[in-house]
Amino acid sequence: MEYTVKERFLRYVQIDTQSDPLSTTFPSTEKQKDLARLLVQELQEAGIKDAEMDEHGYVYATIPATTAKQVPVICLCAHMDTASDCSGTNVKPIVHAAWDGKDIVLPDDSSQVISVKDHPYLADKKGHDIITASGATLLGADNKAGVAEIMDAARYLVQHPEIKHGAIRILFTPDEEVGRGVEHVNMEKLGAQFGYTMDGGELGSLEDETFSADGVQITIQGISVHPGAAKGKLVSAIKVAAEIVAELPKDILSPETTEDRQGFIHPVRIQGTVEKAAIDFIIRDFTVPELQGHEFYLRKIMDTIVQKHPGATATFKVTEQYRNMKEVLDKHPQVVAFAEEAIRRAGVEPLKMSIRGGTDGSRLSFMGLPCPNIFTGEMALHSKHEYISVQDMEKAVDTIIHLVQVWEEKS
Known part of the structure; x- marks a missing residue:
């Protein structure tokens, strides 16, 4: 399979979408809509004609079903904003191709060093293509990795109608980082029965519990x-x-x-x-x-x-x-079980984890959309040391493609 996730990610992180916790508007910053407009354009160019951005900055789109079976509508969700903890302006992503395993000194500030000692997960990624920022900003992998992965999976599914799946709704949200990400989601318009946020960290992680x-x-x-x-x-x-x-x-x-x-x-x-x-x-x-x-x-x-x-x-x-989404997910065990199966089919061992934080899925679960969180590869979040493996992102794309097939097979 030829992936576009890397190129998409590099493109998206250069768009400043930092949200503002002190703002009283929604979205909290208008610049988040810059990415939303680009995503709508790319979705439409990929053949998803109903892609749109609403007045609140949400992006909605549909990948039509390719099966005659009655399959629940699944939502794939990621957030477009980046955290206010660290600058997101003029992000300069750097690809460290076939990373050699040595500490990564960031060129715009040599005091910023992503060390294997401080980032043990990184130590296992020798030989991977590692993307970092330049030392002056965060990278924005949280959560533009999830956005890029959903976009790449959507492209592939549209190009391969022989893959059997039910209707898939795509939702990209603003303001997740300030706790308001789903405040204005139109659940009736979304029209999904179950969902997944693509906003987790290490390869294989599947989070069904939050604070x-x-x-x-x-x-x-x-x-x-x-x-x-x-x-x-x-x-x-x-x-x-x-x-x-x-x-x-x-x-x-x-x-x-x-x-x-x-x-x-x-x-x-x-x-x-x-x-x-x-x-x-x-x-x-x-x-x-x-x-x-x-x-x-x-x-x-x-x-x-x-x-x-x-x-x-x-x-x-x-x-x-928000509340611990496990209260809702325990009533719908198939949502997590199907994600575990999809991760295995992607050749990865699932890692059930709890989040010391929350996601859009926390609130969506209590709004009637049971919604666990799947890995993206994003690591060292909200900091200048943020990094991600391209190979991890590709496994997340594979997981999405397997996930929609699992739902079709088991319906």
Whole structure:
């Protein structure tokens, strides 16, 4: 099979699609639509005539069924935006062909070195064609690898109508990285029964479990007085906020001290003045009771600190973000089982994993579209050290092609 995934990926990552967590618009940045328009054009040129971008920046397209069997409509989903953690402007992808196994020094900043020691997964990819950024930006493999893989698989399926499969819906989303990726998806228009996000990491990984996630905002109201006449009167909201953050445990319940199935409380933003300050947190764990336990603990810290500052008041606002998709997927075991079979047919051993994070599939699962997550090869996400193996991407394309056939065979 001749693949186009590498060339597509190199093309897509050079389009800046960084989303903005502070924006109130949807999508959060208009530039995400630049990639969406290109994808629509390429899909239409490939023969998928109904490809379109809607007013929210979503790309919808259909690969028609090639079988007379009644097969559930399957959705293939990937997100177009890149994270705000690291610049996505002027990405210069570099292909390290037949990589020699040595540490990769990135040319635009020689202090940026992708070392085998720090990236043990990379050590197994000697001889592969490894793509990195140049050292000044992230690469954008998260999730343009998934976009490129779906696009290549779509091209191949359209060109090979002898491959039997049911109707396939393609969905490319903006704003996944800011937690709003499926906020405006038209589920009726999408018209799929089951789905798969292509947004996983290492070769063979299949993720059927995510964190459950809430956002918490603590808002502190202080008392502002001219500092020259403030004795016994001024109550600084900034200092109260700082004390709350300082009271968080140092050795547990933080991203930097947890792993596997351990959850955390993570302050991600603090802003304000003497009179009023706000702290934004993300709260994560695999079960809702554990999530709520972390929130109870954080509220207790807030109450204790505020009581030490007479005149200060505080509010505690919880916003549900997403829930562990395993709650839904366990009711539809065939969705994961068929993906495992497809990965095996691609010549890869499936690796069942849990995500210490979320995907569009987390929310889609609770919107009526059970949706596990399949590997793309993207690694070292959200950083200048992001990298991907072309051969891993090609295996992901193979997996998609086998997946739609498995659904047809077993329907």
